[in-house]
Amino acid sequence: MKTFKTRGALTALLATVAVSGGLAAGAVHASAAPLKPTAPKAAVLPVVNMEATVLAAQIDPRRADNTLTPGAKDSVLAVEKVLQSKGLLASQWVDGYFGTTTISAYAAFQRSLGYTGLDANGLPGKTSLTTLGQGQFTVTNVITAGAKVQRDGYTVDSRTQAMLTRTEALLGFTLKLDQGSYNPGGDPTSAGTHDGGGVVDINVDGMSADTRTSVAKALRQVGFAAWVRNPSQGDWPWHIHAVAISDTDLSSEAQHQVGDYYLGMNGLANRAPDDGPRIPIQTWEDYQRTH
Known part of the structure; x- marks a missing residue:
């Protein structure tokens, strides 16, 4: 039988055993300790794409049916659900279609915030949409008209000014x-289209027919609904009428013109076929993403 040579060695061995045993016991006790409950995950809010929502609010009220604006359904549904929860929209209209009933409900919400006139016309703006979404949805792809600026002695918003500047760059000459x-x-001949923001008339004095068409096409490229107007259509001289699609300050009449433009019409009261240069329709925001 092997014996330890010294009392010191025996003492060291006993100490090692004691420490090992203590660690093992501690490990057992630690593994048996109850787990702390984890906090519940916060609910993920729906996302409202403002670009898609505003576009639907311009097009849907002008449709002859209930076709939804592509890419807008989920965003519009989220807005409609909150309007319903506030008692402003009946459940039957919570359908992803931003038609006249939803426009009226949204306008009622805007009025509840103290807005009047142009600010309560049912077209979602940044402030009202963000306020509606508090705790209910988040807003992405925000659109703003920007500050009012002067151009050729007239007032426009900075978004419209930027669009006109880009149009001039495409054409290579200045517009008036x-x-x-x-x-x-x-x-009075404008039928209210110029009452809000985003709408201008372009002077065409000295322009040939081809140049007028080229200007209208360039305006459309950067996100305007634009048409060459002639005296046979109304009590006005030759000019180009341009409406900045999705400008959040558009009057109701201008919103209707945008909707008709998307539906292949001329933006006039007769709702005749579009007589302008046909190109793929896009907004200013669409244009900026690709140029």
Whole structure:
């Protein structure tokens, strides 16, 4: 039988055994300790794409049926559900279609915030949409008209100004306005289209027919609904009428023109076929993403 040579060696061995035993016991106790409960995950809010929502609010009210605006259904549904929860929209209209009933409900919400006139026309703006979504949905792809600026003696918003500047770059020459925006009642022949933002008339004096068409096409490329207007259509001289698609300050009448443009019409009261250069329709935001 093997014996230890010294009392010191025996003492060291006993100490090692004691420490090992303590660690093992501690490990057992640690593994048996109860787990702390984890906090529940916060609910993920729906996402409202403002670009898609505003586009639907312009097009859907002008449709002859209930066809949904592509890419807008989920965003519109999220908005409609909150409007319903506030008692502003009946459940039957929570369908992803931003038609006249939803426009009226959204306008009622805007009025509840103290908005009046142009600010309560049912077209979602950044502030009202963000306020509606508090705790209910998040807003992405935000659109803003920007500050009011002067151009050729007329008032336009900075988004419209940027679009016109880009159009001039495409054409290689400067455009001159015959009429600007935010001009309530300023021209009875305009039927209210210039009452809000995003709408201008372009002077075409000295332009050939081909040049007028080229200007209208360039305006459409950057996100305007644009048409060459002639005296046979109304009480006005030759000019180009341009509406900045999805400008959040558009008057109701201008919104209708945008909707008709998307549906292949001329933007006039007769809703005749579009007589302008046909190109793929896009907004200013679409244009900026690709150029």
